[in-house]
Amino acid sequence: MRNFNITKPDSINQAFEISKSDDSNQYLAGGQTLIPTLKFDLNDSNNFIDLSSVKELNGVCEDSNNGIVIGAMTSHAHVAASSLVLDRIPSLADLASNIGDRMVRNMGTIGGSLANNDPSADYPASILALDSKIKTNLREITSTEFITGMYETCLDPNELIQSVSFQIPEKSIYLKFKNPASRYAIVGFYLSVFKNNKILTGLTGASSYAQRCLPLEKALENNFDISSVPDKILDDYLSDLHASSEYREHILKTLIKRAILKLS
Protein backbone atom coordinates (compact mmCIF):
# COMPACT_ATOMS: atom_id res chain seq x y z
CA MET A 1 0.00 0.00 0.00
CA ARG A 2 1.41 3.42 -0.91
CA ASN A 3 2.03 5.83 1.93
CA PHE A 4 -0.19 8.69 3.10
CA ASN A 5 -0.87 10.71 6.20
CA ILE A 6 -3.61 10.29 8.79
CA THR A 7 -4.97 13.02 11.04
CA LYS A 8 -7.29 12.32 13.95
CA PRO A 9 -9.39 15.38 14.79
CA ASP A 10 -11.71 15.22 17.81
CA SER A 11 -14.41 17.65 16.68
CA ILE A 12 -16.50 18.24 13.55
CA ASN A 13 -15.11 21.78 13.17
CA GLN A 14 -11.54 20.57 13.37
CA ALA A 15 -12.25 17.83 10.79
CA PHE A 16 -13.83 20.39 8.44
CA GLU A 17 -10.90 22.81 8.79
CA ILE A 18 -8.43 20.06 7.88
CA SER A 19 -10.60 19.01 4.94
CA LYS A 20 -10.85 22.57 3.60
CA SER A 21 -7.08 23.07 3.76
CA ASP A 22 -6.65 20.70 0.78
CA ASP A 23 -9.41 19.29 -1.45
CA SER A 24 -7.52 16.01 -1.87
CA ASN A 25 -7.92 15.30 1.85
CA GLN A 26 -10.51 12.61 2.44
CA TYR A 27 -12.65 11.60 5.41
CA LEU A 28 -12.14 8.08 6.79
CA ALA A 29 -15.09 6.51 8.61
CA GLY A 30 -14.92 2.76 9.38
CA GLY A 31 -12.78 2.10 6.31
CA GLN A 32 -14.41 -1.22 5.42
CA THR A 33 -14.64 -0.18 1.77
CA LEU A 34 -11.90 2.45 1.73
CA ILE A 35 -9.10 0.16 2.93
CA PRO A 36 -9.68 -2.52 0.25
CA THR A 37 -9.76 0.39 -2.25
CA LEU A 38 -6.37 1.57 -0.97
CA LYS A 39 -4.98 -1.97 -1.27
CA PHE A 40 -5.98 -1.97 -4.94
CA ASP A 41 -4.39 1.48 -5.35
CA LEU A 42 -7.69 2.96 -6.52
CA ASN A 43 -7.56 6.01 -4.28
CA ASP A 44 -5.03 8.83 -4.58
CA SER A 45 -5.70 10.88 -1.49
CA ASN A 46 -2.61 11.89 0.48
CA ASN A 47 -4.29 12.60 3.77
CA PHE A 48 -7.10 10.76 5.50
CA ILE A 49 -9.11 12.44 8.21
CA ASP A 50 -9.95 9.63 10.63
CA LEU A 51 -13.28 10.50 12.27
CA SER A 52 -13.18 7.76 14.92
CA SER A 53 -12.26 10.21 17.71
CA VAL A 54 -15.10 12.68 16.93
CA LYS A 55 -17.45 11.62 19.73
CA GLU A 56 -20.31 13.95 18.64
CA LEU A 57 -20.73 11.80 15.49
CA ASN A 58 -21.51 8.62 17.42
CA GLY A 59 -24.80 7.39 18.86
CA VAL A 60 -28.56 7.02 18.42
CA CYS A 61 -31.18 9.40 19.88
CA GLU A 62 -34.73 10.68 19.40
CA ASP A 63 -35.45 13.93 17.57
CA SER A 64 -38.13 16.52 18.31
CA ASN A 65 -40.49 15.03 15.66
CA ASN A 66 -40.48 11.69 17.43
CA GLY A 67 -38.12 10.28 14.80
CA ILE A 68 -34.73 8.65 15.29
CA VAL A 69 -31.38 10.33 14.66
CA ILE A 70 -28.29 8.23 14.06
CA GLY A 71 -24.82 9.77 14.21
CA ALA A 72 -22.70 9.29 11.09
CA MET A 73 -19.99 7.27 12.88
CA THR A 74 -22.45 4.87 14.53
CA SER A 75 -21.50 1.30 13.61
CA HIS A 76 -23.91 -1.14 11.99
CA ALA A 77 -23.60 -3.38 15.08
CA HIS A 78 -24.61 -0.45 17.31
CA VAL A 79 -27.69 0.32 15.16
CA ALA A 80 -28.65 -3.38 15.09
CA ALA A 81 -28.51 -3.60 18.90
CA SER A 82 -29.95 -0.16 19.73
CA SER A 83 -33.07 -0.55 21.90
CA LEU A 84 -34.47 2.69 20.44
CA VAL A 85 -34.11 1.45 16.84
CA LEU A 86 -35.41 -2.02 17.76
CA ASP A 87 -38.44 -0.44 19.41
CA ARG A 88 -39.31 2.27 16.83
CA ILE A 89 -38.10 0.85 13.49
CA PRO A 90 -37.32 -2.87 13.89
CA SER A 91 -36.86 -3.21 10.12
CA LEU A 92 -33.92 -0.77 10.29
CA ALA A 93 -32.25 -2.76 13.08
CA ASP A 94 -32.83 -5.87 10.99
CA LEU A 95 -31.22 -4.20 7.95
CA ALA A 96 -28.16 -3.21 10.01
CA SER A 97 -27.85 -6.73 11.46
CA ASN A 98 -27.56 -8.19 7.96
CA ILE A 99 -24.88 -5.89 6.54
CA GLY A 100 -21.64 -7.78 5.84
CA ASP A 101 -20.54 -10.00 8.69
CA ARG A 102 -20.02 -9.46 12.43
CA MET A 103 -16.55 -7.92 12.06
CA VAL A 104 -17.60 -5.58 9.26
CA ARG A 105 -20.63 -4.48 11.30
CA ASN A 106 -18.36 -3.62 14.24
CA MET A 107 -16.25 -1.23 12.12
CA GLY A 108 -18.54 -0.08 9.29
CA THR A 109 -20.63 3.05 9.83
CA ILE A 110 -23.90 4.46 8.51
CA GLY A 111 -22.24 7.72 7.40
CA GLY A 112 -19.49 5.87 5.56
CA SER A 113 -21.99 3.64 3.81
CA LEU A 114 -24.16 6.56 2.69
CA ALA A 115 -21.24 8.73 1.55
CA ASN A 116 -19.88 5.81 -0.48
CA ASN A 117 -23.36 5.13 -1.95
CA ASP A 118 -22.56 1.69 -3.32
CA PRO A 119 -25.36 0.64 -5.71
CA SER A 120 -25.76 -2.59 -3.72
CA ALA A 121 -25.52 -1.14 -0.21
CA ASP A 122 -28.47 -1.49 2.17
CA TYR A 123 -28.70 1.90 3.91
CA PRO A 124 -29.50 3.89 0.73
CA ALA A 125 -32.79 1.95 0.42
CA SER A 126 -33.64 2.79 4.04
CA ILE A 127 -33.16 6.55 3.73
CA LEU A 128 -35.59 6.60 0.79
CA ALA A 129 -38.26 4.45 2.44
CA LEU A 130 -38.01 6.16 5.84
CA ASP A 131 -38.10 9.75 4.57
CA SER A 132 -34.65 10.57 5.94
CA LYS A 133 -32.87 13.87 6.17
CA ILE A 134 -29.10 13.83 5.96
CA LYS A 135 -27.65 16.49 8.21
CA THR A 136 -24.19 17.71 7.25
CA ASN A 137 -22.02 20.41 8.79
CA LEU A 138 -23.38 22.78 6.08
CA ARG A 139 -27.04 21.91 5.47
CA GLU A 140 -29.85 19.39 5.65
CA ILE A 141 -30.47 17.22 2.58
CA THR A 142 -33.52 15.10 1.72
CA SER A 143 -32.81 11.49 0.81
CA THR A 144 -33.99 11.87 -2.79
CA GLU A 145 -31.67 14.87 -3.31
CA PHE A 146 -28.80 13.08 -1.60
CA ILE A 147 -28.47 10.15 -4.02
CA THR A 148 -27.37 11.40 -7.45
CA GLY A 149 -25.80 8.37 -9.16
CA MET A 150 -23.68 5.25 -8.86
CA TYR A 151 -21.27 5.90 -5.98
CA GLU A 152 -22.34 9.55 -6.28
CA THR A 153 -24.04 11.86 -3.81
CA CYS A 154 -24.69 15.60 -3.76
CA LEU A 155 -22.07 16.08 -0.99
CA ASP A 156 -19.44 18.73 -1.64
CA PRO A 157 -15.83 17.50 -1.37
CA ASN A 158 -15.35 18.88 2.16
CA GLU A 159 -18.89 18.35 3.37
CA LEU A 160 -19.25 16.00 6.32
CA ILE A 161 -22.32 13.92 7.18
CA GLN A 162 -23.14 14.49 10.84
CA SER A 163 -26.28 12.44 11.29
CA VAL A 164 -29.23 10.83 9.54
CA SER A 165 -32.82 11.14 10.74
CA PHE A 166 -35.52 8.53 10.11
CA GLN A 167 -39.29 8.93 10.33
CA ILE A 168 -41.20 6.22 12.19
CA PRO A 169 -43.54 4.20 9.96
CA GLU A 170 -46.56 2.31 11.29
CA LYS A 171 -45.10 -0.82 9.75
CA SER A 172 -42.12 -1.55 7.55
CA ILE A 173 -39.92 -4.32 6.25
CA TYR A 174 -36.59 -4.70 4.45
CA LEU A 175 -36.02 -7.80 2.36
CA LYS A 176 -32.69 -8.59 0.77
CA PHE A 177 -31.56 -11.26 -1.65
CA LYS A 178 -27.90 -11.21 -0.84
CA ASN A 179 -24.71 -12.31 -2.48
CA PRO A 180 -23.62 -15.10 -0.13
CA ALA A 181 -19.93 -14.13 -0.32
CA SER A 182 -20.08 -10.34 0.05
CA ARG A 183 -23.55 -10.14 1.67
CA TYR A 184 -24.21 -7.09 -0.51
CA ALA A 185 -27.74 -6.91 -1.89
CA ILE A 186 -28.13 -8.43 -5.33
CA VAL A 187 -31.55 -6.88 -4.84
CA GLY A 188 -32.94 -5.23 -1.71
CA PHE A 189 -36.42 -3.83 -1.17
CA TYR A 190 -37.63 -1.57 1.65
CA LEU A 191 -41.35 -0.97 2.13
CA SER A 192 -42.82 1.44 4.70
CA VAL A 193 -46.44 2.26 5.53
CA PHE A 194 -46.94 5.57 7.35
CA LYS A 195 -49.96 7.22 8.96
CA ASN A 196 -52.74 8.19 6.52
CA ASN A 197 -51.76 5.26 4.34
CA LYS A 198 -48.69 6.98 2.88
CA ILE A 199 -46.33 4.45 1.28
CA LEU A 200 -42.62 4.84 0.66
CA THR A 201 -40.30 2.39 -1.10
CA GLY A 202 -36.53 1.98 -1.42
CA LEU A 203 -34.95 -0.27 -4.04
CA THR A 204 -31.25 -1.14 -3.95
CA GLY A 205 -28.96 -3.44 -5.92
CA ALA A 206 -31.37 -3.60 -8.83
CA SER A 207 -30.14 -0.52 -10.71
CA SER A 208 -27.13 1.78 -10.74
CA TYR A 209 -28.27 3.60 -7.59
CA ALA A 210 -30.96 3.23 -4.96
CA GLN A 211 -34.30 4.73 -5.87
CA ARG A 212 -37.98 4.88 -5.00
CA CYS A 213 -40.63 3.38 -7.27
CA LEU A 214 -43.38 6.04 -7.40
CA PRO A 215 -45.91 4.05 -9.52
CA LEU A 216 -45.63 1.18 -7.03
CA GLU A 217 -46.14 3.53 -4.05
CA LYS A 218 -49.22 5.05 -5.69
CA ALA A 219 -50.67 1.66 -6.62
CA LEU A 220 -50.20 0.36 -3.07
CA GLU A 221 -51.78 3.48 -1.57
CA ASN A 222 -54.90 2.69 -3.64
CA ASN A 223 -54.90 -1.02 -2.95
CA PHE A 224 -52.38 -2.70 -0.65
CA ASP A 225 -52.30 -6.01 -2.44
CA ILE A 226 -49.89 -8.01 -4.59
CA SER A 227 -52.27 -7.61 -7.53
CA SER A 228 -51.41 -3.88 -7.54
CA VAL A 229 -47.71 -4.40 -8.35
CA PRO A 230 -47.11 -2.72 -11.73
CA ASP A 231 -45.50 -4.73 -14.48
CA LYS A 232 -42.75 -2.17 -14.96
CA ILE A 233 -40.87 -1.33 -11.77
CA LEU A 234 -37.65 0.18 -13.14
CA ASP A 235 -36.50 1.45 -16.55
CA ASP A 236 -33.10 -0.25 -16.34
CA TYR A 237 -31.68 -3.10 -14.31
CA LEU A 238 -28.04 -3.74 -13.51
CA SER A 239 -26.44 -6.72 -15.18
CA ASP A 240 -23.10 -8.08 -13.95
CA LEU A 241 -21.30 -11.30 -13.07
CA HIS A 242 -23.54 -11.73 -10.00
CA ALA A 243 -26.90 -11.55 -11.76
CA SER A 244 -28.39 -10.69 -15.16
CA SER A 245 -30.90 -7.85 -15.49
CA GLU A 246 -33.74 -10.35 -16.12
CA TYR A 247 -32.82 -12.21 -12.94
CA ARG A 248 -32.69 -8.98 -10.90
CA GLU A 249 -36.09 -7.92 -12.22
CA HIS A 250 -37.57 -11.30 -11.28
CA ILE A 251 -36.05 -11.24 -7.78
CA LEU A 252 -37.18 -7.65 -7.21
CA LYS A 253 -40.78 -8.45 -8.10
CA THR A 254 -40.67 -11.49 -5.83
CA LEU A 255 -39.32 -9.43 -2.91
CA ILE A 256 -41.97 -6.74 -3.49
CA LYS A 257 -44.76 -9.32 -3.32
CA ARG A 258 -43.28 -10.99 -0.24
CA ALA A 259 -42.98 -7.63 1.50
CA ILE A 260 -46.61 -6.76 0.75
CA LEU A 261 -47.78 -10.14 2.05
CA LYS A 262 -45.70 -9.80 5.22
CA LEU A 263 -47.18 -6.36 5.97
CA SER A 264 -50.76 -7.30 5.04
Added chain:
Amino acid sequence: MKFKAEINGQHVELDISANTLLVDLIRDNLHLTGTHVGCDSSQCGACTILVEDQSIKSCNVLAMQVSGKKIKTIEYVETDAKYSKLQTSFNQHHGLQCGFCTPGMIMGSIELLEKFNYPDENTIREQLDGNICRCTGYQNIVKSIKKFSEEL
Protein backbone atom coordinates in the same frame (compact mmCIF):
# COMPACT_ATOMS: atom_id res chain seq x y z
CA MET B 1 3.29 8.37 13.46
CA LYS B 2 2.99 7.59 17.16
CA PHE B 3 0.86 4.49 17.83
CA LYS B 4 -0.16 3.75 21.41
CA ALA B 5 -2.36 0.93 22.62
CA GLU B 6 -2.83 -1.71 25.29
CA ILE B 7 -2.24 -5.05 23.60
CA ASN B 8 -2.91 -8.20 25.64
CA GLY B 9 -2.56 -6.14 28.81
CA GLN B 10 0.79 -4.62 27.83
CA HIS B 11 1.26 -0.95 27.05
CA VAL B 12 2.67 -0.61 23.55
CA GLU B 13 4.15 2.50 21.93
CA LEU B 14 5.53 2.37 18.42
CA ASP B 15 6.54 4.70 15.62
CA ILE B 16 4.77 3.48 12.48
CA SER B 17 3.90 4.75 9.04
CA ALA B 18 0.24 5.70 8.53
CA ASN B 19 -0.30 2.96 5.95
CA THR B 20 0.51 0.16 8.43
CA LEU B 21 -2.29 -2.38 8.62
CA LEU B 22 -3.18 -3.48 12.13
CA VAL B 23 -2.42 -7.11 11.29
CA ASP B 24 1.08 -6.17 10.07
CA LEU B 25 1.77 -4.23 13.26
CA ILE B 26 0.68 -7.24 15.32
CA ARG B 27 2.67 -9.80 13.35
CA ASP B 28 5.72 -7.89 12.12
CA ASN B 29 6.31 -5.26 14.81
CA LEU B 30 5.13 -7.20 17.85
CA HIS B 31 5.92 -10.72 16.55
CA LEU B 32 2.50 -11.96 17.72
CA THR B 33 2.18 -14.41 14.85
CA GLY B 34 -0.87 -16.28 16.18
CA THR B 35 -3.05 -13.85 14.23
CA HIS B 36 -3.07 -15.13 10.65
CA VAL B 37 -3.39 -13.42 7.29
CA GLY B 38 -5.68 -15.60 5.21
CA CYS B 39 -7.08 -13.69 2.26
CA ASP B 40 -5.78 -10.16 2.95
CA SER B 41 -9.04 -8.91 1.41
CA SER B 42 -11.40 -8.92 4.42
CA GLN B 43 -13.25 -12.06 3.31
CA CYS B 44 -12.03 -14.91 5.49
CA GLY B 45 -11.79 -13.77 9.12
CA ALA B 46 -8.48 -15.55 9.90
CA CYS B 47 -7.09 -12.21 11.13
CA THR B 48 -9.94 -11.58 13.59
CA ILE B 49 -8.91 -9.90 16.84
CA LEU B 50 -10.74 -7.97 19.55
CA VAL B 51 -10.68 -4.17 19.84
CA GLU B 52 -12.49 -3.02 22.98
CA ASP B 53 -13.94 -6.56 23.09
CA GLN B 54 -15.45 -6.26 19.61
CA SER B 55 -14.25 -8.55 16.85
CA ILE B 56 -12.72 -6.88 13.80
CA LYS B 57 -10.70 -8.01 10.81
CA SER B 58 -7.20 -6.71 11.47
CA CYS B 59 -6.24 -6.96 7.76
CA ASN B 60 -8.95 -4.41 6.96
CA VAL B 61 -8.13 -1.79 9.59
CA LEU B 62 -5.25 0.69 9.69
CA ALA B 63 -3.34 0.50 12.95
CA MET B 64 -3.78 4.26 13.46
CA GLN B 65 -7.57 3.81 13.45
CA VAL B 66 -7.37 1.91 16.74
CA SER B 67 -4.53 3.83 18.40
CA GLY B 68 -5.45 4.42 22.05
CA LYS B 69 -7.65 1.32 22.30
CA LYS B 70 -7.50 -1.98 24.19
CA ILE B 71 -6.64 -4.83 21.86
CA LYS B 72 -6.65 -8.58 22.44
CA THR B 73 -5.11 -11.18 20.15
CA ILE B 74 -5.17 -15.00 20.28
CA GLU B 75 -2.02 -14.90 22.46
CA TYR B 76 -4.03 -13.49 25.37
CA VAL B 77 -6.50 -16.39 25.34
CA GLU B 78 -4.25 -19.01 26.96
CA THR B 79 -3.78 -16.71 29.96
CA ASP B 80 -7.54 -16.22 30.31
CA ALA B 81 -9.08 -18.61 32.86
CA LYS B 82 -12.41 -18.80 31.02
CA TYR B 83 -11.52 -18.78 27.36
CA SER B 84 -8.43 -20.98 27.55
CA LYS B 85 -11.06 -23.70 28.10
CA LEU B 86 -12.55 -22.77 24.72
CA GLN B 87 -9.20 -23.67 23.16
CA THR B 88 -9.32 -26.98 25.04
CA SER B 89 -12.84 -27.54 23.73
CA PHE B 90 -11.68 -27.01 20.12
CA ASN B 91 -8.94 -29.53 20.83
CA GLN B 92 -11.26 -32.11 22.42
CA HIS B 93 -14.03 -31.88 19.84
CA HIS B 94 -11.79 -31.76 16.77
CA GLY B 95 -12.75 -28.13 16.09
CA LEU B 96 -9.71 -27.72 13.85
CA GLN B 97 -8.03 -29.64 11.11
CA CYS B 98 -5.21 -27.58 9.57
CA GLY B 99 -5.66 -24.89 12.24
CA PHE B 100 -5.15 -21.86 9.99
CA CYS B 101 -8.59 -20.35 10.62
CA THR B 102 -8.63 -21.33 14.32
CA PRO B 103 -7.25 -18.10 15.89
CA GLY B 104 -9.94 -16.11 14.05
CA MET B 105 -12.61 -18.67 14.99
CA ILE B 106 -11.65 -18.45 18.67
CA MET B 107 -11.57 -14.63 18.72
CA GLY B 108 -14.92 -14.41 16.91
CA SER B 109 -16.38 -16.98 19.33
CA ILE B 110 -15.32 -14.93 22.36
CA GLU B 111 -17.42 -11.96 21.26
CA LEU B 112 -20.30 -14.34 20.48
CA LEU B 113 -20.06 -16.04 23.90
CA GLU B 114 -19.96 -12.68 25.70
CA LYS B 115 -23.30 -11.82 24.04
CA PHE B 116 -25.05 -15.19 24.24
CA ASN B 117 -24.61 -17.45 27.27
CA TYR B 118 -25.96 -20.60 25.66
CA PRO B 119 -25.96 -19.94 21.91
CA ASP B 120 -27.89 -22.44 19.81
CA GLU B 121 -26.45 -23.87 16.63
CA ASN B 122 -28.14 -21.29 14.37
CA THR B 123 -26.86 -18.38 16.43
CA ILE B 124 -23.32 -19.74 16.33
CA ARG B 125 -23.47 -20.22 12.55
CA GLU B 126 -24.97 -16.78 11.97
CA GLN B 127 -22.59 -14.92 14.24
CA LEU B 128 -19.51 -16.68 12.81
CA ASP B 129 -20.49 -16.36 9.15
CA GLY B 130 -17.52 -14.04 8.61
CA ASN B 131 -15.04 -16.76 9.60
CA ILE B 132 -14.29 -19.19 6.82
CA CYS B 133 -12.75 -22.66 7.29
CA ARG B 134 -11.30 -24.16 4.12
CA CYS B 135 -11.10 -27.62 5.66
CA THR B 136 -14.90 -27.24 6.04
CA GLY B 137 -14.82 -28.38 9.63
CA TYR B 138 -17.85 -26.31 10.55
CA GLN B 139 -19.76 -29.15 12.26
CA ASN B 140 -17.03 -29.62 14.83
CA ILE B 141 -16.31 -25.91 15.20
CA VAL B 142 -19.95 -25.34 16.13
CA LYS B 143 -19.85 -28.39 18.41
CA SER B 144 -16.71 -27.11 20.20
CA ILE B 145 -18.34 -23.76 20.96
CA LYS B 146 -21.65 -25.31 22.01
CA LYS B 147 -20.02 -27.88 24.32
CA PHE B 148 -17.85 -25.16 25.86
CA SER B 149 -20.90 -23.02 26.71
CA GLU B 150 -22.78 -26.02 28.13
CA GLU B 151 -19.90 -27.20 30.29
CA LEU B 152 -19.10 -23.75 31.62
